[in-house]
Structures are given as structure tokens and as C-alpha cells.
Amino acid sequence: MQSGDRSQRRTCNYTADTHPVILPARRANQMRWLKDKGNVMNEDSIKIDALGSPLELPCGLVLPNRLVKAAMSDSLGDGEGNPTEQQVRLYERWLEGGAALSIIGEVQVDPRYPEKPGNLVLDDSTSALKLQRLAGVAAGHSGHVWPQLGHAGALAHSSIRSGPKPTQVSLSESKSTPPISSRVVLPRPPTFVSPPPGGITAWYTMRLTALAEDREQSFGPTLAEAVSQYESRDAERDTAWNTKFRQ
Numbered sequence: 001m002q003s004g005d006r007s008q009r010r011t012c013n014y015t016a017d018t019h020p021v022i023l024p025a026r027r028a029n030q031m032r033w034l035k036d037k038g039n040v041m042n043e044d045s046i047k048i049d050a051l052g053s054p055l056e057l058p059c060g061l062v063l064p065n066r067l068v069k070a071a072m073s074d075s076l077g078d079g080e081g082n083p084t085e086q087q088v089r090l091y092e093r094w095l096e097g098g099a100a101l102s103i104i105g106e107v108q109v110d111p112r113y114p115e116k117p118g119n120l121v122l123d124d125s126t127s128a129l130k131l132q133r134l135a136g137v138a139a140g141h142s143g144h145v146w147p148q149l150g151h152a153g154a155l156a157h158s159s160i161r162s163g164p165k166p167t168q169v170s171l172s173e174s175k176s177t178p179p180i181s182s183r184v185v186l187p188r189p190p191t192f193v194s195p196p197p198g199g200i201t202a203w204y205t206m207r208l209t210a211l212a213e214d215r216e217q218s219f220g221p222t223l224a225e226a227v228s229q230y231e232s233r234d235a236e237r238d239t240a241w242n243t244k245f246r247q
């Protein structure tokens with residue numbers, strides 16, 4: 001979808017009075033923002049498009065709406081810290097969908113302590129051209145693509161961690177996270193019964209890959225299959241990462 005069509009899709013049926021997450025203080029901020037921009041309509045007569053209304057950040061940047069794609073480690077780097085064309089496509093799709101901001105998860109500041117071998121790395125060896133290509137997907141769209149800076153420390157991916165060993169932290173896979181099904185989320189995400197360790201993360205990450213390759217319609221691995229695909233891809237990238245970064 002072209003950027004010109006997106007204003008249609010940003011419209012939603014909620015008003016500030018009916019949207020469940022719009023707090024009175026936020027509504028007052030919206031009204032102030034609208035008035036600052038010269039909107040002289042009567043407060044009560046304005047139907048505020050809650051998710052579609054702009055958000056001005058303290059730095060002065062104005063996001064065109066309230067849709068932000070949370071940081072997700074997509075594991076779509078090339079194994080040497082560079083972006084790939086799949087990753088470019090994934091972020092392009094989120095921009096096309098109308099998100100005001102998409103945050104790239106786990107962009108590493110030190111390749112000795114990465115979260116995954118598919119992470120991006122910000123250092124002198126990263127291809128500036130490829131980074132520009134990824135950042136450039138925002139051009140022509142009103143949304144933004146920002147990196148989340150990451151350093152996995154003691155939780156770095158063990159087969160590609162290098163440098164001094166940090167203090168080990170013991171974390172169990174079986175954290176008491178409430179089941180997905182107990183939360184009210186639209187659209188409702190899939191639920192999983194007795195997931196294997198790491199299975200849900202692997203499944204969602206492989207789904208990101210399917211989105212990046214425009215083949216989500218045919219995406220349907222079991223959790224065990226997703227884990228296997230995820231781990232074998234990591235193992236391939238381990239070699240590239242260690243060849244480039246291990247000292």
C-alpha cells in the first residue's frame with residue numbers, strides 16, 4: 001500500500017471518551033496540542049481519533065499517530081552485524097501498515113556480547129550502505145525506524161560471546177509469565193499448550209522471517225519445528241559472527 005492510502009487506515013472508531021486506554025490527562029494533552037496547532041473547535045464537539053492523533057515527544061519530534069511497534073529482536077541480520085534485504089522488507093511492511101514508529105530490537109553496541117548472531121551491530125565494520133538502506137525505508141513514509149541499543153552481558157549468546165566472561169546470572173526459562181490467553185489483546189495472538197523451552201520466542205521470530213519474506217499466509221510450523229529452524233539458522237550465523245568478531 002502506498003503512503004497516500006494510509007491516512008484512511010489510521011482512522012479508528014474510538015473517541016477520547018470511549019477508548020479504554022485514554023486517560024483524562026492524556027486527553028487534556030491532546031486538546032492542548034490541537035489548540036496549539038490552531039484548532040479552534042469546541043472541545044466537546046471534537047471526536048478525537050485516539051490512536052490516529054499525533055504525539056509530540058519532549059525532543060520536539062512529532063509522531064504522526066500512537067502506533068508503535070515494540071522492540072523485537074528479529075534475527076534477520078546477516079551474521080556479520082549488517083542488515084539484510086529481508087529486514088528492510090519487514091520494516092517497510094510495518095511502515096506501510098501505518099506504524100508511526102518501529103523499533104529494531106537488540107542492535108548491539110559491542111559485538112563481543114550479542115543477544116543473537118542475527119543482531120545488527122553498530123561499529124566501524126558495519127556496512128554503512130546497508131544501514132542507510134534500512135534506515136532509508138522510512139523515507140517516503142511518515143513513520144520512523146529506530147534502533148534499540150543492546151548489550152546482552154552475562155546473557156550473551158554463548159557460542160559467539162568473546163572477551164572477558166561477565167558474572168553469570170541464573171535465570172529459569174519457567175518464569176511465571178501469565179498465559180497469553182489470560183490477556184485481552186486484539187487481534188488475539190495464538191495460544192500454546194506446554195511449549196518447549198524457548199519455543200514461543202522461536203515461533204514468533206520465525207514468524208517475523210515469514211513476514212519479511214511476504215509468506216506469512218503459509219506460515220504454520222509447530223513449536224518444535226520453529227525451534228529447530230531458529231537454532232539451525234543461528235548455528236549457521238555463529239560461524240560468520242565468530243569469523244568476523246571473535247578476538
Ligand SMILES: Cc1cc2nc3c(=O)[nH]c(=O)nc-3n(C[C@H](O)[C@H](O)[C@H](O)COP(=O)(O)O)c2cc1C
Pocket residue numbers: 070071072073074104105106148201204205
Ligand atoms: C520475537 C520477539 C522478540 C522480542 N525482542 C525484544 C527485544 O529485542 N527487545 C525488547 O525490549 N523486547 C523484545 N521483545 C518484547 C516485546 O518488545 C514486547 O515487550 C513483548 O512482546 C510484550 O508486548 P505486549 O506488552 O504488547 O504484550 C520481543 C518479543 C518477541 C515476541
